[in-house]
Amino acid sequence: MNSTIQLYIRSWHFWLVVALLAVGTILHYPQQLPIIGGDLPSSLLGLERHSGERVIFLGAIVYGGLMFGMRGGVVIAVVALVAMVPRIIWLSKAPADAALETALTVAAGLLVNAWFDAFQTQKRSHERTLSEHHAVREQLQATVESTKRSEQKEDRKRIAPGSHDDTARGLAALSREFEGLSQRIEKVQERLDEIVAGMGRSK
Numbered sequence: 001m002n003s004t005i006q007l008y009i010r011s012w013h014f015w016l017v018v019a020l021l022a023v024g025t026i027l028h029y030p031q032q033l034p035i036i037g038g039d040l041p042s043s044l045l046g047l048e049r050h051s052g053e054r055v056i057f058l059g060a061i062v063y064g065g066l067m068f069g070m071r072g073g074v075v076i077a078v079v080a081l082v083a084m085v086p087r088i089i090w091l092s093k094a095p096a097d098a099a100l101e102t103a104l105t106v107a108a109g110l111l112v113n114a115w116f117d118a119f120q121t122q123k124r125s126h127e128r129t130l131s132e133h134h135a136v137r138e139q140l141q142a143t144v145e146s147t148k149r150s151e152q153k154e155d156r157k158r159i160a161p162g163s164h165d166d167t168a169r170g171l172a173a174l175s176r177e178f179e180g181l182s183q184r185i186e187k188v189q190e191r192l193d194e195i196v197a198g199m200g201r202s203k
Helices: 002-009 012-028 051-091 095-202
Strands: none
Touching: 012 051, 051 095
């Protein structure tokens, strides 16, 4: 919890929300400010119903919800409601109207935060589904490639014995041809020896 609070405090988004709440509160109670409050009008924006000030609170609720999630938006909505309620009870000339506008301000801020939170949840679910689909597709591709490699190895194993047999048969045929050629050479040599011997006897 403390680490989360420290993380929020270090964020400039947090201080922007604080500034919006502070500005909305100051504009909501100008006459209650110390020292200078007595000389100020009831609304610095010139609005008797303080609608502009409530819009600032609405901006704080929505922005806080967008930056810090639904839980952060709810906390900021509660703070804004606490800041606006005293005017409804003690200062407003039309408390019913002020209460309705305050309720609508808080409700609108929470509805926007709820919509954005649902959108983010759906987006994360979609991204997770895409990631899982991508992982499954990669796994299928790896399985297909592994199967192809296994089939290629089996094909090479089946082809290898046949190629060895063809080579052995070729070598055997070549050996027989050499043997036949050697026998013919021997016969030619014997014939030449007979011819040479006959020439010697004729002399």
